[in-house]
Amino acid sequence: MSDPAINAITCPACGGTVEMRAAGYSVTIVCQYCSSVLDVANPDVRIIERYQEAARALAIPLGTRGTLRDVEWEAIGYLGRSEGGYYPWEEYLLFNPYHGYRWLTTDGRGWSFGTMLTATPDYVSHGVLSVNGETYDAFFRGDAQVDYVLGEFYWRVAAGEQVQTADYVRPGTMLSFEGNESERNWTLNELLSPKEIRAFGVDPPRPWPGSGRPPLPHQPSPYGANLKSFLKLGLITFAALIFIIILFGRKGEPQAFTMALTPGREAISQSFGPIMLPRPRQAVTISAEAPGIDNLWVDIDYALVDRKTQASYEAYGLVEHYSGRDSDGAWSEGSRDKTTKLAVVPAGTYDLVVDASASRWSGSGSSSSYATDGWSGSEPSVSLDIRIAPGGFFLSNFWLALIVVIVPIGFLLWRHASFETARRNESDFAASDSDDDEDDE
Amino acid sequence: MLSVNCPNCGAEVVFRSPALPVKVCDYCRTAVTRIDDGVRAAGEMAVLPFDVSPIRIGTRGRFDGQGFDVIGRVRWGWSDGAWNEWLLLFADGRDAWLGEAMGQFMLLFEKPLEGSLARVVSRLAKGGDATIGDKAMIDGIDYQVADIKDAVCIACEGELPFTAPAGWKVKSVDFRSNTGACASFQHDGTEASLYTGRYVTLAELHPQDLRALDGWTIPSFAA
Amino acid sequence: MSKGSFLYGLWCCGVVALFLMSAFSGYSPFADGGRATRAGFYAGGPNHK
Structure with missing residues (x-):
């Protein structure tokens, strides 16, 4: 056996039959035919305000049913609201006799599903409240008014009615306060996905940035979730790179040779070997050091020559060191040692051919520590120590890999930040430039 | 549990709780009140207006x-x-x-x-x-x-x-x-x-x- | 996991693979030498003004 769910009343203003869908709860009905406001709190229906105008066509006609979050709801009331005529938004009152009331709210940028709270939020700190252990940040404060009413409501609603409002947000949810001297209500508005709102036959609005309007205050960043997994993947990749360096970055046993060079003389060519390269392909690390040199540079040409094939792998090295004194005091620059790396050298037995020459810097002006004119005497020879080892690790490869890994994260971070800036700019509590934005509108 | 007849219409009136003194007769809406030696009628109660509450007596x-x-x-x-x-x-x-x-x-x-x-x-x-x-x-x-x-x-x-x-x-x-x-x-x-x-x-x-x-x-x- | 994260995962795998290959064969685009041509004459001297 089932009881009727609809109570039909006759509008005393126009005589039309108005269906009351929440009998026993509803207090006010706005007639769908003549827009007159009726008091239905008592069995004798009274006219509060008489009108004779056609009802507005609604995106969700009253009486429409839809299933949201596993519960079927019927739209029974509609409010057109605004902040003193600005920032208009719409609210639909939803009803299910077994689940009570809910709200469907939109300002054209998205739809939210509102549930009135039975517990007051906890105060966390200035501008921060918490509900069910989740925190909400202050976003907006104002006065809301009712501009247009249609359908039935569980309170005495009238166009022009004003309440104070405050909105607190976290991604995906808005906590809204409405209050006056006799009532204080808190509502949790969950942002609905475009798919969910189709349940009420509504075409979802285009989301930011396609909408051309700022994001909703409680719109989660579309990049937020990706950003987290990107960071995770980036860290895993970083660990993998480090692991590879540890595994393959080791050098073999070095061999050391020494050459003696006289500055200003012709280049000396010397061959050292044999040098065994065991792996099919490898880097070769050659380091040169000229201890104690000053105001000298040493050009070094290396050629690693395969004894069997005569294939030559070549590189250039330079050690130099200069010093002096000028009006700022003593200075020095350059490095007395230099590491040179050869890439992809095949396995084999090699000779290292070194062509090296040392040159003295002739200096400039009186700041030089050497008198340059007429210098031709016998210079002391310079010793050049050369160490060669198979293997070695290119730090530059690592930096390149790291940049390539980080660039997408940086791009996403930038997108996320520009979304968050666009979102926060709408807030009363935004930092710095929010006031300018308001003046522009 | 106490079962009596409504003093007004004679229908059966059942008191399920010994602690509750009043039961409104389901048939004639007379408030049946328990007194020391039985029950008495204490006036007729108003009719409940229609509503769509999901609860009812017996839930x-x-x-x-x-x-x-x-x-x-x-x-x-x-x-x-x-x-x-x-x-x-x-x-x-x-x-x-x-x-x-x-x-x-x-x-x-x-x-x-x-x-x-x-x-x-x-x-x-x-x-x-x-x-x-x-x-x-x-x-x-x-x-x-x-x-x-x-x-x-x-x-x-x-x-x-x-x-x-x-x-x-x-x-x-x-x-x-x-x-x-x-x-x-x-x-x-x-x-x-x-x-x-x-x-x-x-x-x-x-x-x-x-x-x-x-x-x-x-x-x-x-x- | 979203499409974006999946693509980024592939991207990272590619980077790791290339890095592994280069580490294995001692390759670097920034190497000082290999089968390269000989550098020209260097005029030394400090950059100090």
Whole structure:
């Protein structure tokens, strides 16, 4: 056996039959035919305000049913609201006799599903409240008014009615306060996905940035979730790179040779070997050091020559060191040692051919520590120590890999930040430039 | 359980709780009141207006592990609306009220007005006033006054702890907290009473035998 | 996991694979030498003004 769910009343203003869908709860009905406001709190229906105008066509006609979050709801009331005529938004009152009331709210940028709270939020700190252990940040404060009413409501609603409002947000949810001297209500508005709102036959609005309007205050960043997994993947990749360096970055046993060079003389060519390269392909690390040199540079040409094939792998090295004194005091620059790396050298037995020459810097002006004119005497020879080892690790490869890994994260971070800036700019509590934005509108 | 015949129409009237003195006859709406040597008629009660409440007399449920039956109802009205208070009889003989307003439910047990009372409560008990936002500590829980109404009894049905004649005026003050705990204070000019409990959803009460309504599916939690 | 994260995962796998290959064969685009041509004459001297 089932009881009727609809109570039909006759509008005393126009005589039309108005269906009351929440009998026993509803207090006010706005007639769908003549827009007159009726008091239905008592069995004798009274006219509060008489009108004779056609009802507005609604995106969700009253009486429409839809299933949201596993519960079927019927739209029974509609409010057109605004902040003193600005920032208009719409609210639909939803009803299910077994689940009570809910709200469907939109300002054209998205739809939210509102549930009135039975517990007051906890105060966390200035501008921060918490509900069910989740925190909400202050976003907006104002006065809301009712501009247009249609359908039935569980309170005495009238166009022009004003309440104070405050909105607190976290991604995906808005906590809204409405209050006056006799009532204080808190509502949790969950942002609905475009798919969910189709349940009420509504075409979802285009989301930011396609909408051309700022994001909703409680719109989660579309990049937020990706950003987290990107960071995770980036860290895993970083660990993998480090692991590879540890595994393959080791050098073999070095061999050391020494050459003696006289500055200003012709280049000396010397061959050292044999040098065994065991792996099919490898880097070769050659380091040169000229201890104690000053105001000298040493050009070094290396050629690693395969004894069997005569294939030559070549590189250039330079050690130099200069010093002096000028009006700022003593200075020095350059490095007395230099590491040179050869890439992809095949396995084999090699000779290292070194062509090296040392040159003295002739200096400039009186700041030089050497008198340059007429210098031709016998210079002391310079010793050049050369160490060669198979293997070695290119730090530059690592930096390149790291940049390539980080660039997408940086791009996403930038997108996320520009979304968050666009979102926060709408807030009363935004930092710095929010006031300018308001003046522009 | 006590079964008597209605002094007015002769129909069978069953008192399920020995603690409740009044039962409204299901047939002629006469308030049948228990007296020392039987029962007497205490006037005819008003007809309940139509509503779409999902609860009805006979609905069963569970709260904090205890089974209950809905055995009575009082409907209250105020200048801007109306609400139901359903009387629950628990298996252990206790009774409680399930307040139903604006589609939300409060389950409340009566708490004797004795011992040290919160300032607002003792002021109200003396016939004084309260304002929205007034704080009150009851049983270690911080409450705030959320709602103050002058209510009038519209109608009643079933078993009740008192006769609830239509037109009976009561001042009703609701308290809320940040945990979902709630309290309600009522004063009819001569007697004051305090009820404490918490907000519940219908699903939490594991209800059975809910009222079926045309065009609506009874939720799975009640099937 | 979203499409974006999946693509980024592939991207990272590619980077790791290339890095592994280069580490294995001692390759670097920034190497000082290999089968390269000989550098020209260097005119030394400090950059100090």
